[in-house]
Amino acid sequence: MDKNLIEQLILFNSDKLPRESLPYLQNMLIDMDTQIVQMRFASFKDPMTALLISIFVGTFGVDRFYTGDIGLxxxxxxxxxxFGIWWLYDLFVIMDIVRKKNYQILVSGISY
Incomplete structure (x- = not known):
């Protein structure tokens, strides 16, 4: 995969991934097929959307459904x-949860 394309993908999606994983991803994406990587990046969820969902309807668990945590x-x-405590906790961590899930989606697709 072209190094410029990798940098563009990572720059465009850097807010949707954990910051500590970005250097590792650059090295991992070099050997990957362009179409597969672009499909994986396209399936990312937006952390800001998760935060807004958590603020407005988080007490009903909609934010956890959005992240794929159906049981939670x-x-x-x-x-x-x-009783409001979990909702308050999620306001602070839901964006990181989404970023980690996005990273897991990307890595699981690359490792196949």
Whole structure:
């Protein structure tokens, strides 16, 4: 894969990935097929969208459904956001959760 294309993809998606993983990703993407990598980047979820969902309907677990944590979403819905405590916690960590999930999506697709 072209080094300039890798830099563009990482620059464009840097807010959707954990910062500490960016140098590792550059080295890993060099040997990958362009179409596969672009498909993986296209399936990323936006951390800012997750934060907005968490702010407005996070007490009902919608933010956890958005991140793919169905079981936690159901539990959060049943407990009304852990009686507000879990909702407050998620306001601070939901963006990092989404970034880590995006990284897992990318790495799992590359390792096949």
């Amino acid at each position: 979403g159901i539990l959060k819905f049943i407990t009304c956001g852990g």
